[in-house]
Amino acid sequence: MTTFATLDALRAACADLPAGSADAAAAVADRQLQLTKPPGSLGRLESLAAWLARWQGREAPLLNRVVILVFAGNHGVTARGVSAFPSSVTAQMVANFDSGGAAINQLAKAARADLTVVPLDLDRPTADFTESPAMSEADFLAAVNAGYAAVPEGTDLLCLGEMGIGNTTTAAALTAALFGGDGEHWAGRGTGIDDAGLKRKREAIDAGLDRHQDILADPLLAALSLGGRELAGIFGAALAARIRGVPVLLDGFVSTAAAAPLAKLSPTGLDHAIIGHSSAEAGHWRLAEALGKVPLVDLGMRLGEASGAAVAIPILRAAVACHNGMATFAEAGVDNKD
Ligand SMILES: Cc1cc2ncn([C@H]3O[C@H](COP(=O)(O)O)[C@@H](O)[C@H]3O)c2cc1C
Numbered sequence: 001m002t003t004f005a006t007l008d009a010l011r012a013a014c015a016d017l018p019a020g021s022a023d024a025a026a027a028v029a030d031r032q033l034q035l036t037k038p039p040g041s042l043g044r045l046e047s048l049a050a051w052l053a054r055w056q057g058r059e060a061p062l063l064n065r066v067v068i069l070v071f072a073g074n075h076g077v078t079a080r081g082v083s084a085f086p087s088s089v090t091a092q093m094v095a096n097f098d099s100g101g102a103a104i105n106q107l108a109k110a111a112r113a114d115l116t117v118v119p120l121d122l123d124r125p126t127a128d129f130t131e132s133p134a135m136s137e138a139d140f141l142a143a144v145n146a147g148y149a150a151v152p153e154g155t156d157l158l159c160l161g162e163m164g165i166g167n168t169t170t171a172a173a174l175t176a177a178l179f180g181g182d183g184e185h186w187a188g189r190g191t192g193i194d195d196a197g198l199k200r201k202r203e204a205i206d207a208g209l210d211r212h213q214d215i216l217a218d219p220l221l222a223a224l225s226l227g228g229r230e231l232a233g234i235f236g237a238a239l240a241a242r243i244r245g246v247p248v249l250l251d252g253f254v255s256t257a258a259a260a261p262l263a264k265l266s267p268t269g270l271d272h273a274i275i276g277h278s279s280a281e282a283g284h285w286r287l288a289e290a291l292g293k294v295p296l297v298d299l300g301m302r303l304g305e306a307s308g309a310a311v312a313i314p315i316l317r318a319a320v321a322c323h324n325g326m327a328t329f330a331e332a333g334v335d336n337k338d
């Protein structure tokens with residue numbers, strides 16, 4: 001389905017995003033004060049309930065249908081020796097997702113979430129961004145549209161992750177384009193590359209930034225030139241979620257970098273998204289800070305696959321359970337403070 005036929009149409013949608021329901025958020029804040037607990041005592045669970053209500057447009061937030069989307073893509077920049085693993089692993093892991101053997105399969109089950117994997121032209125890697133733009137405009141828009149179309153009706157919460165060997169290089173290059181800095185600043189070890197590989201990774205990022213310097217100020221052209229199909233899919237899904245009233249849980253460095261152009265295209269562009277887990281991938285905490293976001297948990301994970309979003313789902317379920325299920329002081333006959 002072609003939702004956006006041109007970059008300009010996409011740009012226009014990103015500049016005109018719905019604001020969320022301030023009334024629903026205010027109703028939650030008001031009810032929180034009536035629940036049988038000292039004000040503020042549930043800490044961030046209270047603001048999470050209000051955040052869900054705002055972006056769902058519902059006074060009582062719901063998490064009946066939690067959806068995890070994992071987008072997969074292959075990257076030409078792997079020719080530069082930037083990953084510890086070969087590109088063949090991307091398609092092999094997609095097969096592993098399909099047969100239920102990956103970490104995200106277990107985390108999705110544990111969090112009672114539906115998992116869908118969206119492979120994007122795995123047999124057609126993007127171009128090496130040190131040599132040319134990673135994608136044509138048509139390829140980029142096709143991936144954005146695929147992401148946009150992948151968000152099911154009736155989703156109450158959307159978790160966004162990825163699989164794509166080489167994509168921590170891609171994500172670092174895109175992040176540098178959006179927020180400044182270079183390969184040294186943003187590159188981490190991804191799947192565990194050694195020192196020589198990390199050097200090659202930094203050099204590839206710097207070469208990409210140099211080659212595409214004329215377009216780096218344009219977030220969509222930066223995503224097209226330095227990004228990847230799975231990152232574009234995440235971007236499209238995050239946009240669809242915003243337009244359809246679905247809050248988003250982002251995963252680690254790659255997932256956050258993929259969605260970040262939305263924050264550059266509109267000052268409130270990622271207000272409907274939070275980061276589930278602070279990845280151990282160097283650069284994620286910096287990117288979170290640049291976006292003004294505090295990840296929900298830090299378990300030292302650095303996997304991708306939406307794993308860091310999935311581990312945070314129970315926290316949101318806890319916020320909703322307390323908010324919707326607790327008695328008020330009046331209902332329970334508990335004396336409130338004077
Ligand atoms: C077996 C395996 C499973 C994975 N699941 C996620 N990733 C993660 O590692 C990749 C990014 O790291 P780099 O940029 O160093 O290639 C992505 O595919 C990401 O999802 C995996 C990587 C491997 C090897």
Ligand SMILES: O=C(O)c1cccnc1
Nearest residue numbers: 252253254279281302304
């Ligand atoms: O934080 C991430 O997104 C990440 C880290 C390592 C490997 N793949 C993804």
